[in-house]
Amino acid sequence: YYPRSFLKFILLGFLLVSLPLIYALAELILSLDRLQSQAQQAVTQAAEAGRASRQFYEHSVTLERIVRQYLILDDAALLEDYGRIRQEFGQAGKALSQLPLEPAQATALAALTASEARLAERLAAPERGPEAQRQLADGFARLADGAQSLQVAARALTDRSTEDLAKTAAAGRQKWTWLAFATAGIALALAILFAVLIARPIRQLDQAIRHARRKNRCVVV
Helix, strand or coil: CCCCCHHHHHHHHHHHHHHHHHHHHHHHHHHHHHHHHHHHHHHHHHHHHHHHHHHHHHHHHHHHHHHHHHHHHCCHHHHHHHHHHHHHHHHHHHHHHCCCCCHHHHHHHHHHHHHHHHHHHHHCCCCCCHHHHHHHHHHHHHHHHHHHHHHHHHHHHHHHHHHHHHHHHHHHHHHHHHHHHHHHHHHHHHHHHHHHHHHHHHHHHHHHHHHHHHHHHHHHC
16 A cells, blocks of 8 residues: 555655654653663762761760760750750751661661660669769760761762662663664664665556557557
């Protein structure tokens, strides 16, 4: 079946040959957009992990220092500073918990948060002997050490995001290599097919013209 207009048939062939290339271009644009979104998410996540882990550690060190000063000076004003820093410590821990940490890292974060809550209860006790004070000081020291280890976990999260991004880019390159070969092959096959289909009526028309010329010559003779 050929369209009535030979020009329409040529345009149809051009459109069909172009479809695989248009699909490949659209897929490339979408893949690049997904890769860009993933890269932005990785950068944002890395920045948030670094900021939250740094604040979590700094607040834990500040809590330890305030508690040690309070145990020595017994100044009630230090408890007000403790309450403020403790609130910021909890906010930093909440920000960390919302990140895609490894199960072990999430468990360590939950343990540190629970340990700080227990230490706060002990600090609020009306009476504390020398042994209780020593346990409080040691407990907050361990809290700071644990918070410092989470900074390493935050860097590991950044490294993992970078590796995932590199894997996505590598998979995209492999996918596009195969897609390029496939679309080029399909476009070439369609081009050959339509070249044959277009050449056939042209050849038939040429034969008809030659036959008409020979017939006219015979009539003239």
